[in-house]
Each structure stands twice: as structure tokens, then as C-alpha cells.
Amino acid sequence: MTALDTSDQQKVSAPLDAAEPVSDTLLSRFGRWWNRKGDADATAAGPAKAQDTPALSTRATKRQRDQLRQCFDARLTDVAANAAAQAWQDEYEAAVEPLRQAMLGVLAEVAAVRDAAGGQPATASGLSQALSNARIRFFKRFAALHGQRGNSACGLHFLIQLRADMLRWHKRIPGLRELDEDLEALFSNWFDVGLLELQPITWDSPASLLEKLIRYEAVHEISSWTDLRNRLDSDRRCYAFFHPRIPREPLIFVEVAFVPEMAANVQALLDEAAPLEDLRRVKWAIFYSISNTQAGLRGVSFGNFLLKRVIEELQREHPKLKQFATLSPIPGFADWLRKRDGESIDRVLGVKRLARWREQHGEVPADGAAWFSALSADTEDTVIRDTAMTLAAHYLVREGGKGVPADPVARFHLGNGACVERVNWGADMSRKGRAQSCGMMVNYLYVPDALDDNLARLGDGNPRISRAVAKLL
Incomplete structure (x- = not known):
């Protein structure tokens, strides 16, 4: 039910492609572990060659260096520096993707030079280490821009978009990682859960917001306006976190269904022809989709607080409602299974399950890829079903490091x-x-x-599981 990036075993963003989303208590420390994501985009792109990133013209490079130096060197109240920052933002927003890479290269170069000139090591990062860091001052300047000119975004939203590009290209452009670390530290403060507003999204919400809901939904695609209306009907709820500086842009949202029993499949849950539930009799609130909307907020922890806040809101609205659960995907299962060799799968299944497989289907598949092909989702064969569910339970509960499940959605919810x-x-x-x-x-x-x-049990490497799941292990 959560759209999370699968590339980093330590972080789950506050949960798009999801992402998650995602503030020091035990909860907050685990929240940072579960937030997202690694270097999937850059890794998928492979090593970049020098010619992959086009160079700006000599004149454009010089102009941008001058603009950026002015932004780094001036006081935050300097009007000329603010104008230079706005001009750089406007040019960046209008640029095509290859030129944006080149502009980020110039930014990283100027940042390194200004840090060196100021006696600040180029690798220093973090608000606690350097509140006067030139990079911090630079980002604060952009955050203060209001974006009232034309289609320009407000400065805070622009920085979110800028960081999304940094995360995609930091392996291609030297110096971006240090910029990203400082910007993430700033975002962790600027987007602290205490500063965010939880708001319901309904069918009466502005059309522009509903369009964003359709666009950002990353777990179960919204196929039509009729589908969306069904998800916002009287027996459904949708909540989102907003930042007061970006009031029309949801940061993360969750979709909820009221049902009489714990939901077992999403087809029934999203059936547009199904009758409305009687809210006087419902016993369960099912979270069936969480979508992060801003790739640039990866690593900022608020997804874990969202569900707790929503549970509080639901209990306030329906005091008798006591049962809360998700219906969640297992996004990493196929990739994990395909990478296993035959012996490791045999150990997971055990002698008895392997014997039942041989009795029903002959010789067992040779490796994980063959097993995945053999586990047809359409079959009603109990041996295939039980084998697949055993492998899934093992993957969810026992794969990964101590207290850090391998599956990104499991990391989020167990976290x-x-x-x-x-x-x-x-x-x-x-x-x-x-x-x-x-x-x-x-x-x-x-x-x-x-x-x-x-x-606490998860931190000890012993995640809480039901008896039904324990029987599969």
C-alpha cells in the first residue's frame, strides 16, 4: 500500500516511486532508518561519460558563476543577490534537462570555491556543524523567494525540485553530494512534522488538487475520474500533509477505506460497483495506498507520523472504530526471489514443503528465477499458493539486516x-x-x-508477526 523506493536498505522516504516520506526518540531514530532512497536512478543510468553532460557556453558559464558568487557572498538581505538568485532560478526552470545538469555542475564548482575561500572544508555538512556555511546561506536565500513572477515556483518548492535533480545526478557531477547533504539537513528542519498541516482531501476539493492526486498516486493507478470519486466517497477518506509555504502541493497522502473486515484483495476494495458501507457498522479502517509526491524530500521523515495522525483523526470521527490495518504490496519480492539460488530456496521451504511440491508437480525448479515462473498468480493450486506465501513470509520477516527488513514497504510499516x-x-x-x-x-x-x-522488538531483530504468518515460516 506504500509507494517507496526500493534501492536503499536503510531509508524509506517519507514512503513515491515510491516516496517516503520522512524529526530524538526511539521512534524518530527508526524513522530515519526507514526513510528513502539510495542511488537507483544513477545506478540504473550507469557510469556517465564526460560528453553525457553538455557544457554551457563560455558566456553563459561566466554569467552564472557571477550570479552564484553574488548569492554566496552577499548578506541574506542583499537585494541584488536576491535578484541574481531569482534570475538563476528562472533560467534553471526554463532549461532542458541536459542544460540543468550543466548548471548544477557550475553550482557545485562555485560552492566548493566559496567554501574553500571561507575556510570551510568542502566536505563539511550539516546544520549542527556549520550554521554559517556558505551553502546553507545560499539555500536560505532561495527559500526566501516567493516565486510570484510568471510560472516560477516559490523558492522552497524550487529547492525541492532542485534536490530531486541533485539526487538523480550526484554520481555524474562532482560536488553535488555535499550540497545535497546540507539541503537534506535544512529540509529536515523546514519540513518537521510539527510544521506540517494534515488536511482531508474530498471530492469537493479544488480540481487542481484532485488532478495532482491522480498524477501522484503511485501504488494503485487512478484510472478515471469515476475511480477517483469512488476513492473519495462517503465510506472512504484521504488525508495529506501540506507545508504552509506550499499550500496547494500535497507532500504525502494516504487513502483509507472503511470495511466490515480486514481487506484481503485490492480488486474488491476498489470495485466501483460495490455498495457503500454503513459507517455505523464498519469495524476496520484499511490504509490501502500511501504515496509520496516529492522526490526531492527523500530522507525527510514524515511518512511514519502521517499514519499515526490519521488514526487519531479517524478515532475522533468514529470513536467506536478500533481496528486499523493496511493492504500493502510486496514490491521487492520478485527481485529478491530471482536472485536466489536453488539451495537457499530449499532451506527456506524445508523438506516437507519440497516433498509436497515433488508429489504434486515433479522436480523442484532449479533456482529463484525458475521458482518465480512456476508460482502462477492465477492458480488455485494449494501447493503453489502455500509455497509462494511461505517464500513471501520469509522475505518479509527474515531477510535484511537486524531490525531493517529487506522489503521497503515492510521497513516503513514495521518501522x-x-x-x-x-x-x-x-x-x-x-x-x-x-x-x-x-x-x-x-x-x-x-x-x-x-x-x-x-x-522495540524490531530493533532487537524480532519483528512482531501473527500466528498465521508464524505458521508459514
């Missing part, structure tokens, strides 16, 4: 203090669901009074 409650067969029969997890999904149970204890 919130949830329990692995149930693995569901045939739960997502979309092309995406079949491709990433043989159509399986998982319920994570949220018991508000047990969240802290569950989180």
Missing part, C-alpha cells in the same frame, strides 16, 4: 510499529501486482497501544 498480520494470495491481479509479488499482498496491523513495544 512504524505495525505487525505482519497476514499474507494474501491473489490480492493484486494487476500486471504490476503479478510482476512484483506473484499477485500477493500483505496486511500490516496497527494497534495504537502496541506500536512502541513492536518497534
Whole structure:
């Protein structure tokens, strides 16, 4: 149910492609572990050659160096420097992608020179280390811009977009990593959960906001306006975090369904023809989609606070509502399984399950890729179903480092203090669901009074699981 990047085992952003989203208590420290993401974009692109990033003209490079030097050197109140920053922002926003890479290269170069001139090591980062750091002052200048000219974004939103590009290209452009570290540190303060506003999104919300909901939905694609209206009907809820400086741009949102029992498949949950639930009788609130909307906020922890806030809102609206769970994808399962050799899978399944497979289907598949092909999501064969669910349960609970599950969505929910409650067969029969997890999904149970204890257990490498999941292991 959460759109999270799968490339970093330590972070889950506050949870788009998701991303997550995502503030020092035990909860906040775990929150930082679970936030997102690694270097998937740059890695997927492969090593960059020098000619991959086009050079600006000599005149343009000189002009931008002068603009950026003025921004770095002047006081924050300097009017000329603010104008130079706005001009650089306007040019960056209007540039095509290759030229943006070149502009970031000039920015990294000037930042390194100004740090060296100021006696600040080029590798220094973090607000606690250098509040007067030239890079910090530079970013603060942009954050103060209001973006009232034409289509220009406000400075804070521009910095989010700028960091998204930094994260994509930091392996190609020397010096970007240091800039990114300082900007992430600033964002962790500027987007502290205490400064964000939780707001409901309804069918009566502005059309521009509803369009963004459709565009940003990263877990279960919204196929039409009718589909969206169904997700915002009287037995559904949608909540989003907003920053007061960017009031029309959701940072992360969650979709909720009121149902009589814990949901087992997303097809039924999103069925537009299904009758409305009687809110006087519903027993469960199911979180079936969380989508981060801003790639540039990767590593900023607020996704984990979102669900807790939403649970509070739901309990305030429906005091008798006590049961909360997710219906979540298992996005890393297919990739994990394909990389296993035959022996490691044999150890997971054990002698009895392998014997049942041979009795029903003959010789066992040779390796993980062959196993994945054999686990057809369409079948009602109990041996195939139980084998797949056993592998999924093992992947969710036992793969990864101590207290850090391998699956990004599991990292997020277990990092919130949830329990692995149930693995569901045939739960997502979309092309995406079949491709990433043989159509399986998982319920994570949220018991508000047990969240802290569950989180402590996870830190000890013993995540909370139900009896049904324990039987699969």
C-alpha cells in the first residue's frame, strides 16, 4: 500500500516511486532508518561519460558563476543577490534537462570555491556543524523567494525540485553530494512534522488538487475520474500533509477505506460497483495506498507520523472504530526471489514443503528465477499458493539486516510499529501486482497501544508477526 523506493536498505522516504516520506526518540531514530532512497536512478543510468553532460557556453558559464558568487557572498538581505538568485532560478526552470545538469555542475564548482575561500572544508555538512556555511546561506536565500513572477515556483518548492535533480545526478557531477547533504539537513528542519498541516482531501476539493492526486498516486493507478470519486466517497477518506509555504502541493497522502473486515484483495476494495458501507457498522479502517509526491524530500521523515495522525483523526470521527490495518504490496519480492539460488530456496521451504511440491508437480525448479515462473498468480493450486506465501513470509520477516527488513514497504510499516498480520494470495491481479509479488499482498496491523513495544522488538531483530504468518515460516 506504500509507494517507496526500493534501492536503499536503510531509508524509506517519507514512503513515491515510491516516496517516503520522512524529526530524538526511539521512534524518530527508526524513522530515519526507514526513510528513502539510495542511488537507483544513477545506478540504473550507469557510469556517465564526460560528453553525457553538455557544457554551457563560455558566456553563459561566466554569467552564472557571477550570479552564484553574488548569492554566496552577499548578506541574506542583499537585494541584488536576491535578484541574481531569482534570475538563476528562472533560467534553471526554463532549461532542458541536459542544460540543468550543466548548471548544477557550475553550482557545485562555485560552492566548493566559496567554501574553500571561507575556510570551510568542502566536505563539511550539516546544520549542527556549520550554521554559517556558505551553502546553507545560499539555500536560505532561495527559500526566501516567493516565486510570484510568471510560472516560477516559490523558492522552497524550487529547492525541492532542485534536490530531486541533485539526487538523480550526484554520481555524474562532482560536488553535488555535499550540497545535497546540507539541503537534506535544512529540509529536515523546514519540513518537521510539527510544521506540517494534515488536511482531508474530498471530492469537493479544488480540481487542481484532485488532478495532482491522480498524477501522484503511485501504488494503485487512478484510472478515471469515476475511480477517483469512488476513492473519495462517503465510506472512504484521504488525508495529506501540506507545508504552509506550499499550500496547494500535497507532500504525502494516504487513502483509507472503511470495511466490515480486514481487506484481503485490492480488486474488491476498489470495485466501483460495490455498495457503500454503513459507517455505523464498519469495524476496520484499511490504509490501502500511501504515496509520496516529492522526490526531492527523500530522507525527510514524515511518512511514519502521517499514519499515526490519521488514526487519531479517524478515532475522533468514529470513536467506536478500533481496528486499523493496511493492504500493502510486496514490491521487492520478485527481485529478491530471482536472485536466489536453488539451495537457499530449499532451506527456506524445508523438506516437507519440497516433498509436497515433488508429489504434486515433479522436480523442484532449479533456482529463484525458475521458482518465480512456476508460482502462477492465477492458480488455485494449494501447493503453489502455500509455497509462494511461505517464500513471501520469509522475505518479509527474515531477510535484511537486524531490525531493517529487506522489503521497503515492510521497513516503513514495521518501522512504524505495525505487525505482519497476514499474507494474501491473489490480492493484486494487476500486471504490476503479478510482476512484483506473484499477485500477493500483505496486511500490516496497527494497534495504537502496541506500536512502541513492536518497534522495540524490531530493533532487537524480532519483528512482531501473527500466528498465521508464524505458521508459514
